Amino acid sequence: MEILKCEGVRKIYGSGNNQVVALDRIDLSVEKGEFVAIVGASGSGKSTLLHMLGSVDQPTEGKIFVEGTDISTMSRTQAAIFRRRKVGLVYQFYNLIPTLTVRKNILMPLALDKRKPNQEYLEQIVDSLGIADKMECLPNELSGGQQQRAAIARSLIYRPALLLGDEPTGNLDRKNSREIIDLLKLSNRNLNQTILLITHDEKVALEADRIVTIEDGRIVSDEKRR
Amino acid sequence: MWREYSADYIKQNRSSGLSIVVAAFIAALFLSFLCSLFYNFWLDNVEGTKMETGDWHGRITGAFHAEDLELIEQFANVEKAVVNEELSGEQKTTVDVLFFNKRTVYRDMEAIRAWFKAAESDVTYNYQLLSLYFIRIPGDSMPRLLMPAYLAVVLIVCVSLILVIHNSFAVSMDSRVHQFGIFSSIGATPGQIRICLLQEAFLLCAAPIFVGLLAGIALSFGTMKAMGMLTAELVGGRQVNFYWHPAVFAGILFLSFLTVLISAWIPANRLSRLTPLEAIKGTAEMQLKKKKRSPILTMLFGVEGELAGNGLKARKKALRTTSLSLMLAFFGFMMMQCFFTLSGISTDYTYFKAYQDVWDVMTTVKDTKIEAFGLTAELKELPGADNTVLYQKAEALCRLPKDAESEELKNLGGVTVFGEEVADDEADFRKVKASVIILDDESFKEFCGQVGIAPRIDGAILLNRIWDSIHSNFRYPQYIPYVREDLDTVVLHRMAAAGEAGQVMDEKDSAKVPVLACTDMTPALREEYGKSDHDLVHFIPLSLWREISGKVGGAEPDCYIRALAGDRTSPEALCALEDEIIKIVGQTYEVESENRIQEKLDNDKMIAGYELVLGGFCVLLAIIGIAHVFSNTQGFLRQRKKEFARYMSIGLTPRGMWKIFCIEALVTVGRPMFLTLVLTIMAMAVMIKASNLNALEFIRVAPVLPILTFIFTVFGFVALAYFLGGRKLSKCELAKTLRGDSMSE
Numbered sequence: 015m016e017i018l019k020c021e022g023v024r025k026i027y028g029s030g031n032n033q034v035v036a037l038d039r040i041d042l043s044v045e046k047g048e049f050v051a052i053v054g055a056s057g058s059g060k061s062t063l064l065h066m067l068g069s070v071d072q073p074t075e076g077k078i079f080v081e082g083t084d085i086s087t088m089s090r091t092q093a094a095i096f097r098r099r100k101v102g103l104v105y106q107f108y109n110l111i112p113t114l115t116v117r118k119n120i121l122m123p124l125a126l127d128k129r130k131p132n133q134e135y136l137e138q139i140v141d142s143l144g145i146a147d148k149m150e151c152l153p154n155e156l157s158g159g160q161q162q163r164a165a166i167a168r169s170l171i172y173r174p175a176l177l178l179g180d181e182p183t184g185n186l187d188r189k190n191s192r193e194i195i196d197l198l199k200l201s202n203r204n205l206n207q208t209i210l211l212i213t214h215d216e217k218v219a220l221e222a223d224r225i226v227t228i229e230d231g232r233i234v235s236d237e238k239r240r
Numbered sequence: 241m242w243r244e245y246s247a248d249y250i251k252q253n254r255s256s257g258l259s260i261v262v263a264a265f266i267a268a269l270f271l272s273f274l275c276s277l278f279y280n281f282w283l284d285n286v287e288g289t290k291m292e293t294g295d296w297h298g299r300i301t302g303a304f305h306a307e308d309l310e311l312i313e314q315f316a317n318v319e320k321a322v323v324n325e326e327l328s329g330e331q332k333t334t335v336d337v338l339f340f341n342k343r344t345v346y347r348d349m350e351a352i353r354a355w356f357k358a359a360e361s362d363v364t365y366n367y368q369l370l371s372l373y374f375i376r377i378p379g380d381s382m383p384r385l386l387m388p389a390y391l392a393v394v395l396i397v398c399v400s401l402i403l404v405i406h407n408s409f410a411v412s413m414d415s416r417v418h419q420f421g422i423f424s425s426i427g428a429t430p431g432q433i434r435i436c437l438l439q440e441a442f443l444l445c446a447a448p449i450f451v452g453l454l455a456g457i458a459l460s461f462g463t464m465k466a467m468g469m470l471t472a473e474l475v476g477g478r479q480v481n482f483y484w485h486p487a488v489f490a491g492i493l494f495l496s497f498l499t500v501l502i503s504a505w506i507p508a509n510r511l512s513r514l515t516p517l518e519a520i521k522g523t524a525e526m527q528l529k530k531k532k533r534s535p536i537l538t539m540l541f542g543v544e545g546e547l548a549g550n551g552l553k554a555r556k557k558a559l560r561t562t563s564l565s566l567m568l569a570f571f572g573f574m575m576m577q578c579f580f581t582l583s584g585i586s587t588d589y590t591y592f593k594a595y596q597d598v599w600d601v602m603t604t605v606k607d608t609k610i611e612a613f614g615l616t617a618e619l620k621e622l623p624g625a626d627n628t629v630l631y632q633k634a635e636a637l638c639r640l641p642k643d644a645e646s647e648e649l650k651n652l653g654g655v656t657v658f659g660e661e662v663a664d665d666e667a668d669f670r671k672v673k674a675s676v677i678i679l680d681d682e683s684f685k686e687f688c689g690q691v692g693i694a695p696r697i698d699g700a701i702l703l704n705r706i707w708d709s710i711h712s713n714f715r716y717p718q719y720i721p722y723v724r725e726d727l728d729t730v731v732l733h734r735m736a737a738a739g740e741a742g743q744v745m746d747e748k749d750s751a752k753v754p755v756l757a758c759t760d761m762t763p764a765l766r767e768e769y770g771k772s773d774h775d776l777v778h779f780i781p782l783s784l785w786r787e788i789s790g791k792v793g794g795a796e797p798d799c800y801i802r803a804l805a806g807d808r809t810s811p812e813a814l815c816a817l818e819d820e821i822i823k824i825v826g827q828t829y830e831v832e833s834e835n836r837i838q839e840k841l842d843n844d845k846m847i848a849g850y851e852l853v854l855g856g857f858c859v860l861l862a863i864i865g866i867a868h869v870f871s872n873t874q875g876f877l878r879q880r881k882k883e884f885a886r887y888m889s890i891g892l893t894p895r896g897m898w899k900i901f902c903i904e905a906l907v908t909v910g911r912p913m914f915l916t917l918v919l920t921i922m923a924m925a926v927m928i929k930a931s932n933l934n935a936l937e938f939i940r941v942a943p944v945l946p947i948l949t950f951i952f953t954v955f956g957f958v959a960l961a962y963f964l965g966g967r968k969l970s971k972c973e974l975a976k977t978l979r980g981d982s983m984s985e
Binding site: 065068070071090091094095096097098099103105109110111112113114118122123126127168169 | 244245248249252253418419421422423424425426427428429430431432515516517520
């Protein structure tokens with residue numbers, strides 16, 4: 015089942031002589047449950063693509079469908095609600111709210127929708143991520159790895175269609191990186207979670223089912239490994 | 241969840257909310273003070289109008305009997321119907337009608353008129369009173385200036401407060417752009433972010449607004465009481481009451497919340513419109529958009545000066561409220577001090593110093609001709625008075641031979657050179673304006689002695705001087721002789737009978753008056769002679785005036801009693817003398833009285849009152865500015881941690897860091913101070929020139945000390961704010977900061 019589809023997506027920044035083409039006619043299709051790594055050099059356009067897929071930014075041209083819904087023309091409010099319900103975003107620098115406890119951070123997407131959490135599912139996530147005993151801590155009381163686990167828990171709480179990771183291991187040591195990748199793989203397998211991961215760490219990329227390589231805003235290779 | 245987020249943030253960042261709390265308190269205080277004061281002024285106006293015109297809404301005249309009065313009172317909306325005894329006669333009765341609902345006064349009065357079949361002209365309305373209730377009825381042409389003026393002032397104040405305090409919210413909100421970017425990235429809509437920020441503003445401001453509102457009411461109560469105390473001592477003053485109404489309280493509460501929420505909405509709306517990407521990438525660390533130079537600071541303080549200049553320029557927007565508030569506070573304070581100093585010099589010249597030795601108690605006897613005043617002898621015997629003069633002023637024309645002008649005046653070009661209206665009636669004569677001061681006979685004789693002639697009461701003494709307004713200004717006048725010393729007679733004419741040029745005037749409107757002396761001396765009266773229209777001043781005894789008043793006329797309606805006290809320095813002695821005069825004269829005549837020392841004290845009190853209100857406003861503005869600096873410097877850890885870590889990583893010493901802070905504090909206060917100083921100097925130069933004052937005279941008494949005190953106090957607080965912020969920053973771990981880790985505040 016196709017969960018994500020990009021059709022001729024272009025993103026141009028600036029105007030006139032200062033125009034920069036960040037993405038140039040990207041066509042991409044991802045099936046439900048796939049674990050895709052997007053790799054490329056710095057400035058190749060991979061982060062820009064991820065932002066488009068997460069409806070954090072909008073393409074200049076082209077269409078992006080997530081579960082059949084075109085997200086490229088959504089209003090800002092529609093895009094926000096879409097992000098809340100359909101996308102889980104994990105950043106390199108965790109982006110947790112420093113004044114809220116880990117529990118409140120994780121539950122924030124549900125709270126924005128005025129929904130009550132499913133306690134069983136919450137426990138399942140935090141247990142599997144190993145942060146059950148850190149729920150009442152503030153983010154700055156946690157290590158980097160623990161903060162990233164909390165960020166992953168937050169991204170999974172709404173059972174999103176897509177989990178998008180922007181270099182989620184980029185700020186972690188080798189051991190923590192390994193653990194985070196294992197956790198992502200676990201959610202991919204156990205929850206059939208579709209994951210798109212940006213990385214320039216070859217070892218991380220090799221863990222994915224599929225590796226998409228971007229150069230100068232274009233997909234130059236799309237290799238299925240499993 | 242939002243409430244929890246906001247509550248957590250407020251709890252953990254109390255200092256960041258300080259400037260918001262102070263701004264909300266001040267906004268509520270100021271609005272509450274102003275609205276309460278206006279409400280009281282308005283009701284005071286209503287009371288004053290009721291006293292002046294009577295407490296009635298509609299008035300009907302006709303042949304009414306007691307039963308008709310009852311009938312009128314039975315009309316549904318009629319509160320009261322009373323016969324106006326003053327206006328009622330034997331044939332017709334005038335009934336004053338008061339209504340419960342004033343808005344239907346016209347309809348109800350028409351119904352009453354129709355019932356009694358009265359003519360339209362028999363019904364009148366108290367337009368003046370009704371206009372104060374904003375009721376307009378046909379035929380009413382009363383201007384409605386009071387309420388629009390109040391509303392305009394309140395609106396201006398609200399807009400000014402919004403302009404000033406929205407930056408306080410902006411600083412707090414901008415510091416969390418990144419956090420709202422995270423919220424946005426996990427699905428918070430712009431509306432949710434906006435509402436969250438407004439809720440937070442509400443949480444932060446509810447208590448200060450309430451307290452400010454009560455404080456404002458208390459302040460207006462104090463002001464009204466102070467005004468009551470002041471006006472009670474003034475002539476014609478009446479009791480000032482303090483009024484309060486729950487509706488006014490509700491209105492002020494609404495206005496205060498509206499002002500504060502609009503102030504919060506401006507940055508909240510801007511922040512909610514940021515895309516998640518912009519917000520997440522955005523950093524609290526403020527950066528320069530393009531290269532800036534600070535040559536003066538660099539020249540004065542070296543590299544630290546340049547860094548401080550860049551730091552201030554990068555945070556220019558965040559410091560806008562501070563600059564604006566301090567600039568307004570400094571400008572207001574400096575202008576107020578300078579204006580009152582200038583006004584004091586001017587008042588001294590034209591009033592207190594000029595008349596210091598010529599009066600102690602002045603009594604105006606209303607609507608009384610001097611020749612009809614019958615208590616002169618009693619006044620002369622007053623035990624507490626050293627000298628008492630009864631006098632009246634009159635306007636006339638004087639027919640002068642052209643060759644009667646003094647040589648000095650002729651050399652200037654004659655009296656016409658001053659541009660006064662002077663008509664030649666014959667080839668050798670001209671008519672000039674004459675001020676006639678009629679003195680009681682005894683006082684005139686005393687003046688004869690002062691001038692050095694034998695006391696007589698059959699002629700006039702001329703004040704032989706004219707203001708040379710070509711070679712001097714009104715502030716420092718120079719006089720030249722008006723007429724020849726040997727002038728022996730003048731002819732005074734009735735002012736109203738002044739004919740065209742060349743026309744010989746009728747003898748029945750003129751009187752020939754012998755000139756006893758021409759002198760440049762004046763009797764000790766509180767008068768300014770011949771300065772406004774170059775008139776020839778005649779001092780005439782009452783006996784002579786009795787003979788010529790029928791022909792010359794032109795006397796003012798009131799006459800005056802000027803008394804000099806035996807003890808001229810004691811306020812008690814002057815008050816006793818004043819009471820004594822009122823006791824003697826007040827029984828027979830309507831009088832108004834002034835007392836020199838009391839006048840001076842009242843004037844001083846009034847200026848002190850103005851200074852208190854205006855100074856208070858300046859202090860409020862300064863508090864907003866200072867609170868904003870505190871809010872800014874308390875956010876240093878978040879805003880400038882990386883900036884200073886970078887400086888220190890390349891060798892900036894802690895001493896250098898403190899030097900940068902000192903320079904920033906100096907510039908934060910110095911720039912608005914310098915700009916307003918220049919503006920004040922320019923404004924004062926214009927004012928000094930307009931008032932023809934010697935600049936040195938102002939400089940000698942310039943209010944340097946209060947202005948310096950104000951500036952140094954503000955600087956002290958700003959320096960304290962930088963010290964506290966800098967201390968926080970100096971405790972920060974350099975290595976951790978440079979790692980760029982995600983950190984809370």
